[in-house]
Amino acid sequence: MSSSAGVTSTCELQTTVLQDGKMLSVIDTPGLFDFSAEPEFIGKEIVKCINMAKDGIHAVLVVLSVRSRFSREEEAAVQSLRKFFGSKISDYMIVVFTGGDDLEENDETLEDYLGRDCPEPLKDTLEMCGDRYVLFNNKTKDESQKSAQLDILLSLVNEVVDKNDGKPYTDKLFVELKKGAMKLHDQTAEVNSSEGYSEQEISVLKQQFNKSYEEHLKRITEMVESKLKETTQRLEQQLAEEQAARLKAEANAQAAQVKSDDEIRQLREHLERAQRETEELRKQAVSGKCSIL
Template structure:
């Protein structure tokens, strides 16, 4: 992040009702960048069909709505894809925290109706809760992409969820108190574009209301912001003092940047440790689930084998009984 985030915004930005900061999270290929573009009303994030993902680092873009409301959207790479290293995830999450200076008003979990809800997405949500605490679910909204495909099949989102919704996804929607919306990122219909964004913003406002107007902020946000505030204060003192040469001012500014980078590095390391613990715990959970599933399969096979044997015994008994009846009739 360098020193780019140590600016006046850290001190003077406001968490007023006019600003909404949203972060997009989800698996590579689910349409995070396209969703960000739909929200902002312009193609500011790179978005195209790609198996490896187009977004390589966190990026913030903003727009001002007609009512004067500022909307900040942070797009992220596939932070919780199984193939991503924890070091990269830690750095990118620290970067997100730096961008969301006054906290996060909504976490948009982007899923696609074109693919089934996977273990990878379960892991992503588990990691989010581990990194930011259970209260992060109070800020989560699920955005389903692929609305054009459902429309082509004359289906609604409720039809899709009724037909395709696995139990883990039901649990996620329950955690979010059924805050979900469907996006068609391919539509050229301006009324449809406007309507889906308005539905999302109404959910964001609902999240803000339920959280008493407070965005999501944890100790990492506070630490970064407080560190930046102190450094800005020191820099103004140096700038306003006549006792420093231009060289000394430049040296002090560089020292501030180094201090800030060290703070970021420490926070990144903390996030990496948390993420590794979460990953280890998840791997153990998945291994236990696999063992339990194998045991169930073995038990089912045994049960099927026992049922097969019972059927064979019954068939033999019926056959013997039939032969006896035939013999008895022949004697008579």
């Protein structure tokens, strides 16, 4: 939906079964690298997202809209994603463009949109993703179109899975969260299967296990927040340096233009003076006067 602020406020997991029997799980997230959000909130959402996908992520969908130009904020978000999770995450990324209905109204295709003054950062993003992208018409009522665009997306997901030999993306965060979850599961299962504890003792032990797991999550969240702040600071510094370099280049170009304009003006004045002198000499020659140069 159209909104001046993000529509998704927290991570949500939805699961469905495809026609071929495969289980598909999708985690919808808020803007995880939105500079306007507090690092503490983003850190908790990142941990929540990873906790929902303890076994790893098979594809990362970067959602953009054709209704607006690729902004500096979106460029920064993509860079933050790679800096936070590592450049390997690019092998799992697919760009999903929304707003296809707007292009259809203007009898345009996605290729028309991308070919019309496509900004270099967007070109770089698509290239980084292996040119894996798909356009979605969000308003269509045509079931065949809905099915077709979903098929394209799933084919790209399968392409990513094949490219990575079926191995999902994981890193230290995934490993640590999965380790904590497995420990909690094993401890709980052991207590449930034991006959040496009363119900009250089992309840107390489970509370202790859950508390231990919550402390484990808290430590990981703090680690994520620290890494996130570091990533954000580095990126903000990089963007500031790029902005300064761009302003300097523009200033140099402007100064060069002014210098060029001044040189052209001087040449024009010299030419006009030379033309006047030549015309004066011609008149003198016609009148029979002798001139010594």
